[in-house]
Each structure stands twice: as structure tokens, then as C-alpha cells.
Amino acid sequence: MPELPEVETVKRGLAPFMEGRKILRTELRRPDLRFPFPEGFSAKTQGRKIIALGRRSKYLLADLEDGSVIIMHLGMSGSFRTTGGEPVAGDAFAHERGKRPAHDHVVFHLDGGGTVIYNDPRRFGFMTLTDRGSFESHPLISVLGVEPTGNALDADYLAAAFAGKKSPLKSALLDQSVIAGLGNIYVCEALWRARLSPRRKAATLVRKSGAPTERLAALTGHIRDVIADAIDAGGSSLRDYVQASGELGYFQHSFAAYGREGEPCARTGCGGTIARIVQSNRSSFYCPGCQH
């Protein structure tokens, strides 16, 4: 589900609710999500104050006062919501039926009476624990490439990563060890903006000398822009993604390619039709008329 802009939006929504609060109790309603919770996960998080929320790639991070860090991934269908003790938002009739909403797997009970609930129907998400001191060398973190929002992403960096790569641009951009945080939606959108086909080999954007082509430099800018635009819009709400507040993101209204199979290309004067192809078992949406 969430790519970087959605996780960033979740972080911003939860921060004022969680930062500075103590976790009184960490309630696990099942022993695992995608992976088992680490040994003692509840015991090690309970009684600790949350110093700050953060994000790295698609991981939501909670720094605790004892120097530990909760690493949380939302998978495809994970979401957080908060309650202040009132009936659970998002399922107003649950009380009448005497039922809990399905798939609420983790509940953080905070001091002051609030709760933060993690819901994840498909359970592709997970939570684990590490220490701030060894965070960068954690196996999940050390393999990540650069953030698309930071200065480390530039055309030279991508040229070095793409040189000699026979894989299609689509898969090269989804590779989290190159750029960390892009997913299916924003890769499709960035490629549409750059007029580049998802099928093109990544190495074709690199000169023999190893320098980036102009088109690669332009792509770099479009990646940064589409991520920034999506964060500004509060992410994209398809199916089940909502912000922690329950509000919907609205970047999905700005999609030019994603999910638009059969629709006319939005580029002025193009006249093409958006197509859907399958690459590495995932849908790619693009305009064969103007993306080459």
C-alpha cells in the first residue's frame, strides 16, 4: 500500500499525537504480522517515552527514550488510526454490534488515554526493534539506497547505479537499494512525466563515459517533483489508505498514468492511450505514444 509519501503523511499525522507521550502498554493481538514480533517486543516498548517519530524510505520509526527504535512497515494494506478513548473511528457501528474492527493487530496505549491502532488486513507489514546506535547497520536499513527527497539523489548517482543495467527502467526504479521509497505508483508517474518508457533498459540513460544523459537528469528531477507533490497532497488514497486522522490523501486525482488504462494520455497534443503491461508481475501504466 503505502509508498514514501503515504508513510511521510502518516508520520506527520501521528507525530503530534505520539511525540512526548509514554507507551503505557503495547498490546499485540497476534504473535506475528509478516514476521513474528521480536522476543519481548511489548516488554521493551512499554513504559518508554516516545522522543520522536521519523521515517526512512517506507519505514516509520519511533525513537524511544532508552535509545531503542521501533521500525514499522505498513506493507500493502497497513494503516494507523488514533483514538482518544471515544468509540473507534472508522467503524462507528462496531460498538452496536459488539465487535472489534477486523485486523486491528497492535494497539499502543499512551499516557493521557489515547491509543494508536495498527490495522493491516493482508499482514504484509511488520514491526521490529533496534537501537539508535546501530540503526544504520540494521539489515533492513543498511541495504537502502538514497532518499528521493534528499540531495543525495542526483543524475550522477543514478548514472552510476544504472550503468550496465540490462533491467527495464521500471524495475531499476523499484529497486530499493538504488532509490529507497519509490513504489509502483510513483515510478509510473515519474516515468510518464519524463516521457520514458518503463520497458527501456536502464543502461540506455547512461553515456559510454558513465555520465548521465540529459534524459536521466530530467528523470531525476521528475522523481523528486512527483514525490514532493504527493507529500503536499497528503499521499494517494486508493482502496484502504487513509491518513492517521482518517482523512484521505488526494494525490490520486493527479495521476496521469497509474490506473488509467484505456484513457487518453493527458499530455497536450499526444493523442495516445494509456496502456497496462505486466513487468516483474506488477502492472506498469504508460503511454506508448509519448513515452519512449
Next chain:
DNA sequence: ATAGAGACCTGTGTGC
């Protein structure tokens, strides 16, 4: 080493 398929899991929408 690296690219692609399959796997994990549940829900929803579509077509018969």
C-alpha cells in the same frame, strides 16, 4: 551476480 516468477494474505470488483 542478477532478472523474473512465486510466495506471503485478505478483500474487492467483475463477469458468467
Next chain:
DNA sequence: TGCACACAGGTCTCTA
């Protein structure tokens, strides 16, 4: 109404 099937924002693991 029911059923079968395709598809979904991710990413790890296995096979060539």
C-alpha cells in the same frame, strides 16, 4: 445470489 478469477500501494526467497 453464488462462484471463479483477476487484481491490489511491498518485498523476501527461490530458480534460472
